[in-house]
Amino acid sequence: xxxxxxxxxxxxxxxxxxxxxxxxxxxxxxxxxxxxxxxxxxxxxxxxxxxxxxxxxxxxxxxxxxxxxxxxxxxxxxxxxxxxxxxxxxxxxxxxxxxxxxxxxxxxxxxxxxxxxxxxxxxxxxxxxxxxxxxxxxxxxxxxxxxxxxxxxxxxxxxxxxxxxxxxxxxxxxxxxxxxxxxxxxxxxxxxxxxxxxxxxxxxxxxxxxxxxxxxxxxxxxxxxxxxxxxxxxxxxxxxxxxxxxxxxxxxxxxxxxxxxxxxxxxxxxxxxxxxxxxxxxxxxxxxxxxxxxxxxxxxxxxxxxxxxxxxxxxxxxxxxxxxxxxxxxxxxxxxxxxxxxxxxxxxxxxxxxxxxxxxxxxxxxxx
Numbered sequence: 001x002x003x004x005x006x007x008x009x010x011x012x013x014x015x016x017x018x019x020x021x022x023x024x025x026x027x028x029x030x031x032x033x034x035x036x037x038x039x040x041x042x043x044x045x046x047x048x049x050x051x052x053x054x055x056x057x058x059x060x061x062x063x064x065x066x067x068x069x070x071x072x073x074x075x076x077x078x079x080x081x082x083x084x085x086x087x088x089x090x091x092x093x094x095x096x097x098x099x100x101x102x103x104x105x106x107x108x109x110x111x112x113x114x115x116x117x118x119x120x121x122x123x124x125x126x127x128x129x130x131x132x133x134x135x136x137x138x139x140x141x142x143x144x145x146x147x148x149x150x151x152x153x154x155x156x157x158x159x160x161x162x163x164x165x166x167x168x169x170x171x172x173x174x175x176x177x178x179x180x181x182x183x184x185x186x187x188x189x190x191x192x193x194x195x196x197x198x199x200x201x202x203x204x205x206x207x208x209x210x211x212x213x214x215x216x217x218x219x220x221x222x223x224x225x226x227x228x229x230x231x232x233x234x235x236x237x238x239x240x241x242x243x244x245x246x247x248x249x250x251x252x253x254x255x256x257x258x259x260x261x262x263x264x265x266x267x268x269x270x271x272x273x274x275x276x277x278x279x280x281x282x283x284x285x286x287x288x289x290x291x292x293x294x295x296x297x298x299x300x301x302x303x304x305x306x307x308x309x310x311x312x313x314x315x316x317x318x319x320x321x322x323x324x325x326x327x328x329x330x331x332x333x334x335x336x337x338x339x340x341x342x343x344x345x346x347x348x349x350x351x352x353x354x355x356x357x358x359x360x361x362x363x364x365x366x367x368x
Contacts, residue, residue, distance in 0.1 A: 011088045051276055054327030055362040064107055066335045067114035073121055075337040082355060084361030087122045088329045090136035091115055092134040093167050098148045101156040104162035119178045128181040133171050147190035147220055161199050170359050176343040182214040184280050188239060194226035204232045218280035230273050235326060239281040241295035254313040255291060270324045273320045279328035284311045286352055303345050310354040316361040326368060
């Protein structure tokens, strides 16, 4: 058995080492803390927001100062009152024809001040924001639309790619500064989205390098299966203007039946791509025949508010039950709070029965 003197000597040696060990422990603790904080503040994860169910509406203006107009805030507040938790903020740039290679803002493009003010107001109201840049054609006299955009020469393609990248990255910078939760990187560019995957791969990589929010793309309803860059996005986005009926005044049950084949198609596709699906745009006019070609604007037919309301109801009755479905953005809510109304045939649900349907369904707790 050790003597008391030896025990005291051993204790002194241990105590002598303790400050050194404590110093090393403190050093490792500081290094670990610095690494954790650095990762928290500087890392750019694929999606910092996580997946969420989007009870959305697109809020739009085709005017430089439309988002700044008197009453615009009240209109956005009315949008929020539907129970929407997300709003798509629209901004549009243009090219002269389908074959042009110059992408530019026009006098009717919302100003940065207007876009930023709208984002901040939406956040103030407690909504998440999907920033939705559009590209449209100036000269549509031949019936052309954005889905037909496509240069012929390689040099023109290169210039177009550069211009489109600059356009999107311009709003990526705004999205970063304003903490926008999601960006829709393109809308219905059907002649480009499937045929030029290398361009989209490069654009997505460039966005991911600096923006940590979620990304989607709004594919035309008849082209989403052909797109090859869904794996690099957080959500598959489909502008779901699927034809549902050949009837001028279909019933609610007929509208539900009209969705059957499209739902089956989407379910099979989703099993392959393994991504949640959203509808960055969805809706129809409030007029007879609106479900025949839901993408048509301002049909010259009889007003039919009930058809639009049934269309809204049928869609939410079906898709809110699908675990792979993560929400929709109804097209479209304007900056004038008095838009729409009982004699309006256009897309907006404002001041129509469709808005009441939205409010009823957006009050539901949709778990994902």
